Amino acid sequence: MLAIKLAYRNLIGAGLRTWLNVFVLSLSYVLIIYFNGLMDGFNIQAKTDTIAWEIGDGVYWHKNYNAYDPFTLEEGHGIIPESLNYAVNKGTLSPILISQATIYPDGRLQSVLLKGIGTEQKVLKIPSQSLSVETEEIPALIGKRMAANTKLKKDDVVTLRWRDAQGTFDAAEIKIVNIFDSNVPTIDMGQIWIPLKEMQKMKQMPDEATIIVKSKEFNKKINDDNWVFKGHTFLLEDITKLIKTKKIGSSFFYIIIMALAMLAIFDTQVLSIFRRQKEIGTYIALGMTRSQVVGLFTVEGSFHAILAAIVGAVYGIPLLMLQAINGYPIPEGADNMGIAVGKAIYPVYGLGLVISTIIIVFLITTIVSYLPARKISKMNPTDAIKGKIQ
Amino acid sequence: MEQNSIVTISDLVKRFPVGKSFFTALNGINLTFNKGQFAGVVGPSGSGKTTLLNIIGSLDSPTVGSAIVLNEEVSKLSTKKAAVLRRKHLGFIFQTYNLLPVYTVFENIEFPLLLLNMPALERKKAVLDALEWVGLTDKIKSRPAQLSGGESQRVAIARAMVKKPELVLADEPTANLDAENSHHILQTMEKLNDELKTTFIFATHDDKVIKYLKRKIRLEDGKVVSDEIINNL
Ligand SMILES: Nc1ncnc2c1ncn2[C@@H]1O[C@H](COP(=O)(O)OP(=O)(O)OP(=O)(O)O)[C@@H](O)[C@H]1O
Ligand SMILES: [Mg+2]
Numbered sequence: 267m268l269a270i271k272l273a274y275r276n277l278i279g280a281g282l283r284t285w286l287n288v289f290v291l292s293l294s295y296v297l298i299i300y301f302n303g304l305m306d307g308f309n310i311q312a313k314t315d316t317i318a319w320e321i322g323d324g325v326y327w328h329k330n331y332n333a334y335d336p337f338t339l340e341e342g343h344g345i346i347p348e349s350l351n352y353a354v355n356k357g358t359l360s361p362i363l364i365s366q367a368t369i370y371p372d373g374r375l376q377s378v379l380l381k382g383i384g385t386e387q388k389v390l391k392i393p394s395q396s397l398s399v400e401t402e403e404i405p406a407l408i409g410k411r412m413a414a415n416t417k418l419k420k421d422d423v424v425t426l427r428w429r430d431a432q433g434t435f436d437a438a439e440i441k442i443v444n445i446f447d448s449n450v451p452t453i454d455m456g457q458i459w460i461p462l463k464e465m466q467k468m469k470q471m472p473d474e475a476t477i478i479v480k481s482k483e484f485n486k487k488i489n490d491d492n493w494v495f496k497g498h499t500f501l502l503e504d505i506t507k508l509i510k511t512k513k514i515g516s517s518f519f520y521i522i523i524m525a526l527a528m529l530a531i532f533d534t535q536v537l538s539i540f541r542r543q544k545e546i547g548t549y550i551a552l553g554m555t556r557s558q559v560v561g562l563f564t565v566e567g568s569f570h571a572i573l574a575a576i577v578g579a580v581y582g583i584p585l586l587m588l589q590a591i592n593g594y595p596i597p598e599g600a601d602n603m604g605i606a607v608g609k610a611i612y613p614v615y616g617l618g619l620v621i622s623t624i625i626i627v628f629l630i631t632t633i634v635s636y637l638p639a640r641k642i643s644k645m646n647p648t649d650a651i652k653g654k655i656q
Numbered sequence: 657m658e659q660n661s662i663v664t665i666s667d668l669v670k671r672f673p674v675g676k677s678f679f680t681a682l683n684g685i686n687l688t689f690n691k692g693q694f695a696g697v698v699g700p701s702g703s704g705k706t707t708l709l710n711i712i713g714s715l716d717s718p719t720v721g722s723a724i725v726l727n728e729e730v731s732k733l734s735t736k737k738a739a740v741l742r743r744k745h746l747g748f749i750f751q752t753y754n755l756l757p758v759y760t761v762f763e764n765i766e767f768p769l770l771l772l773n774m775p776a777l778e779r780k781k782a783v784l785d786a787l788e789w790v791g792l793t794d795k796i797k798s799r800p801a802q803l804s805g806g807e808s809q810r811v812a813i814a815r816a817m818v819k820k821p822e823l824v825l826a827d828e829p830t831a832n833l834d835a836e837n838s839h840h841i842l843q844t845m846e847k848l849n850d851e852l853k854t855t856f857i858f859a860t861h862d863d864k865v866i867k868y869l870k871r872k873i874r875l876e877d878g879k880v881v882s883d884e885i886i887n888n889l
Contacts, residue, residue, distance in 0.1 A: 268771070275759060275763065276758055278758075279757070279759070280758065544752070545756060547754070548750075550715070550742075551742060552748070552767060552768050553741075553743025553744070553746075555739040555740075558739075648710045648715050648716050651715070
């Protein structure tokens with residue numbers, strides 16, 4: 267208690283130098299919290315978008331299907347269990363049939379992933395209702411990236427070629443009825459969405475699907491050996507990994523700022539212990555033990571961290587709040603890395619993040635303050651009182 | 657006489673290492689100081705006055721012999737025990753004042769009481785009393801940099817006296833003061849010696865101080881050459 271009171275007096279008395287150190291240190295607080303908040307915001311947004319557009323509350327894969335191996339598409343499909351029809355009709359399950367196909371935009375050959383989706387499904391945000399239009403051609407839905415890539419526009423007609431269950435080639439015209447805008451590239455790039463019923467006919471796979479996406483409302487378990495459930499942990503692993511790498515990458519920044527702040531505090535401590543020898547001698551003459559004096563100087567140093575937290579809060583909170591509201595703009599095309607990225611990332615600052623940052627910075631500051639202060643315990647008080655240079 | 661003794665020094669030798677050899681600053685000192693004495697150690701520069709005071713103040717320890725201060729053998733005290741002795745029973749006044757620069761006058765005088773964990777109200781009263789003794793009630797909020805030398809030394813006296821210690825050690829308290837200020841602070845200390853029965857030991861070669869002393873110990877080359885009681889009425 268005494269040390270805190272005295273340390274506060276000394277630090278405030280020291281004036282400008284204190285505030286300079288405090289400011290640099292406060293920068294590391296704000297940067298650490300900002301970068302982590304940005305990453306967490308990115309993480310949450312990418313996961314929320316992926317859940318909304320691609321994976322719902324989890325996906326049942328046909329036992330022979332593996333999303334990471336396109337060769338499994340051949341065998342990886344099967345009849346949707348009859349007992350699930352009510353849920354499919356209710357829109358809480360969305361079966362999707364996937365197959366490889368080819369399109370010929372402007373006469374060029376391009377491989378695509380053809381996906382059949384129920385026009386009434388409510389599990390995913392993909393606007394599949396727009397596929398229920400009366401057209402001569404097969405109605406098709408593509409994302410904005412696919413549109414840009416193939417130069418296909420709304421109402422364009424293009425030839426589609428595929429192989430049916432028997433392996434026989436077949437072809438038909440498809441018409442782009444809608445182009446959707448999603449942050450999730452994995453349901454967009456190289457993909458064409460058509461009505462499930464249509465695709466089952468084309469492929470001669472009646473009532474079949476490759477995957478079944480479930481919504482939160484569907485709370486039963488499918489007990490069928492042909493269908494294997496994949497939960498969020500598994501399906502979102504890529505995003506989790508990417509965020510981890512990004513976090514490590516950005517920590518480089520604040521480690522440098524932090525090192526600068528620590529250097530400044532270390533320097534201040536060394537200097538003040540040297541300059542304040544007479545004061546240290548006086549403390550000892552007045553009856554403070556050496557460890558009390560070491561403690562006082564350590565507390566003084568670590569007080570920087572507390573003041574920095576306050577100063578950081580003064581300018582950091584409005585700044586970080588503004589970022590959280592306006593978002594950090596992402597340049598066009600940055601989402602080509604295959605993970606959902608919006609037009610802006612909205613940082614999310616968790617209480618845990620703020621508290622752990624404050625604790626970590628405080629601990630490091632305390633250690634950095636303690637190291638030079640140990641020298642005090644070796645000082646000769648009679649020399650120190652005179653302020654003799656040692 | 658014996659049970660009244662507050663400091664007993666026997667066959668004390670103090671040597672300082674100087675290069676490969678050593679320098680003998682105090683050489684066979686035998687002295688006893690009694691409670692309530694207003695004594696001074698005088699002698700030329702380098703005679704060992706400060707060294708002796710530092711040992712009595714448990715800031716330094718003897719090389720040979722013993723120094724018993726308030727029933728504690730200085731050479732046997734741990735640094736922690738020595739700190740407790742100083743905190744509770746000793747007051748220091750330095751030639752260079754040694755005020756804490758960022759503290760106000762009030763806070764400087766309050767400091768020894770903070771170390772004693774005295775309650776706030778009691779503390780405030782004691783500090784105001786001490787300010788009264790040295791006549792600085794109007795400088796309560798000033799900082800050391802804003803004080804004259806005389807005022808600074810009076811603050812230092814108040815700081816040494818505020819906890820009413822048994823023993824005050826004053827090393828050249830007037831060296832940086834003019835005649836008028838010197839007399840003022842000496843009168844203050846004389847008054848405190850009279851009222852509180854505090855023992856004072858000075859180290860000085862200042863005639864102005866010597867005039868006030870009631871016992872004068874003369875040191876030369878680390879030895880006591882004379883020790884006289886002065887009865888100035
Ligand atoms: N730490 C030390 N190391 C070596 N020699 C020392 C040390 N401290 C004091 N001395 C020597 O011991 C002698 C006595 O010093 P001391 O400071 O006690 O003298 P003093 O009587 O107080 O002198 P002054 O009147 O100038 O203050 C001096 O010769 C000094 O050089
Ligand atoms: Mg001296």
